[in-house]
Amino acid sequence: MDVALLSWPADAERRATLAAQGVPRLLMIDADAAPPTLIDCLEDWVRLPASQTDIDARRAAILTRHAGHGSDRPVLDRDGVLRCGGEWVSLPPVEARLFEALLDRFGAVVSRDALARAGWPAGAPGRNALDVHVLRLRRRIAPLGIVIKTVRSRGYLLERGSALLSVESA
Amino acid sequence: MDVALLSWPADAERRATLAAQGVPRLLMIDADAAPPTLIDCLEDWVRLPASQTDIDARRAAILTRHAGHGSDRPVLDRDGVLRCGGEWVSLPPVEARLFEALLDRFGAVVSRDALARAGWPAGAPGRNALDVHVLRLRRRIAPLGIVIKTVRSRGYLLERGSALLSVESA
DNA sequence: TCCGGGGCTTCACATCCACGAAACAGACGC
DNA sequence: GCGTCTGTTTCGTGGATGTGAAGCCCCGGA
Numbered sequence: 001m002d003v004a005l006l007s008w009p010a011d012a013e014r015r016a017t018l019a020a021q022g023v024p025r026l027l028m029i030d031a032d033a034a035p036p037t038l039i040d041c042l043e044d045w046v047r048l049p050a051s052q053t054d055i056d057a058r059r060a061a062i063l064t065r066h067a068g069h070g071s072d073r074p075v076l077d078r079d080g081v082l083r084c085g086g087e088w089v090s091l092p093p094v095e096a097r098l099f100e101a102l103l104d105r106f107g108a109v110v111s112r113d114a115l116a117r118a119g120w121p122a123g124a125p126g127r128n129a130l131d132v133h134v135l136r137l138r139r140r141i142a143p144l145g146i147v148i149k150t151v152r153s154r155g156y157l158l159e160r161g162s163a164l165l166s167v168e169s170a
Numbered sequence: 171m172d173v174a175l176l177s178w179p180a181d182a183e184r185r186a187t188l189a190a191q192g193v194p195r196l197l198m199i200d201a202d203a204a205p206p207t208l209i210d211c212l213e214d215w216v217r218l219p220a221s222q223t224d225i226d227a228r229r230a231a232i233l234t235r236h237a238g239h240g241s242d243r244p245v246l247d248r249d250g251v252l253r254c255g256g257e258w259v260s261l262p263p264v265e266a267r268l269f270e271a272l273l274d275r276f277g278a279v280v281s282r283d284a285l286a287r288a289g290w291p292a293g294a295p296g297r298n299a300l301d302v303h304v305l306r307l308r309r310r311i312a313p314l315g316i317v318i319k320t321v322r323s324r325g326y327l328l329e330r331g332s333a334l335l336s337v338e339s340a
Numbered sequence: 341t342c343c344g345g346g347g348c349t350t351c352a353c354a355t356c357c358a359c360g361a362a363a364c365a366g367a368c369g370c
Numbered sequence: 371g372c373g374t375c376t377g378t379t380t381c382g383t384g385g386a387t388g389t390g391a392a393g394c395c396c397c398g399g400a
Contacts, residue, residue, distance in 0.1 A: 016245075128377080135360065262387080301350090
């Protein structure tokens with residue numbers, strides 16, 4: 001995980017998107033622009049021109065806060081091995097593609113359509129196939145403390161479980 | 171509560187004291203000094219010389235965080251996911267449209283008529299539908315510390331709750 | 341002061357649809 | 371052959387939306 005560097009006010013829209021996904025941001029403020037109101041604790045800004053030292057300091061601060069809020073993303077490699085919190089599981093092809101799509105938008109909603117396209121690029125099978133694969137994927141990743149939440153009639157959303165965090169850190 | 175303005179590195183000792191007391195701080199960094207590592211979320215810094223605008227912006231940001239890791243404005247994304255203070259809930263279509271209308275006028279009154287139009291662009295169902303949906307919306311967003319206040323015979327108004335802040339931080 | 345009504349809140353249902361879950365079956369690889 | 375991966379069918383549960391009706395509160399009028 002890294003801090004996203006954005007221009008302000010140029011990247012206003014991207015900023016909102018990243019904020020919604022919980023991605024930390026550092027806004028580079030144009031010399032003559034007004035500083036924005038910060039959305040949350042994972043955001044900061046520097047006025048340009050700024051020294052690399054100052055920029056690095058603010059990035060480090062954001063990362064520290066981010067770590068404090070605890071939310072490491074799982075990692076999926078090209079062999080379908082999913083790692084998170086020291087543990088790992090292997091994902092079969094279809095589930096790996098589904099998970100990849102969810103991970104790309106970690107913390108944000110992925111529509112069922114988008115998932116179906118990700119899972120079956122050549123065309124999806126029956127409608128229920130997706131349901132079943134999500135079910136199986138859920139069970140497979142549960143031991144890693146990763147959860148797929150349903151957002152009814154909208155899609156699915158990937159996040160770290162809450163209950164397991166204490167167990168994991170213990 | 172106000173933000174303490176300190177010089178850095180001159181006021182290092184006072185900074186530690188204030189931090190221990192939970193007092194928010196803004197460090198004014200000497201032009202040639204290295205930026206400090208931030209102790210907590212209630213601290214920030216600006217490099218001198220800095221404009222009053224920038225200083226005020228950072229003070230405001232600190233105060234926002236101080237109001238309690240979640241006193242930020244709620245954010246509703248296009249997938250009906252409402253985020254606030256690290257938590258989130260999903261809103262079904264009708265409630266999402268109602269909430270959007272309230273959020274557009276955050277802190278101000280939105281008339282029942284306007285709400286009805288926002289919730290049912292094609293025309294509202296029974297008159298009571300709005301009441302019931304407001305009720306359900308209230309219950310759904312309560313866990314996020316967001317409150318819909320009634321302004322009798324005028325409409326509704328969206329704001330952050332106060333009582334829940336302690337629960338939320340626990 | 342008491343009463344009636346408007347405005348809002350809340351509950352109890354009823355309907356419809358999305359999603360969850362189990363069971364089953366074919367295909368494939370070791 | 372056995373276990374895994376994948377897809378299908380089927381059934382059940384719970385969410386989303388509306389409607390009707392009972393209650394509360396406050397305000398204005400008799």
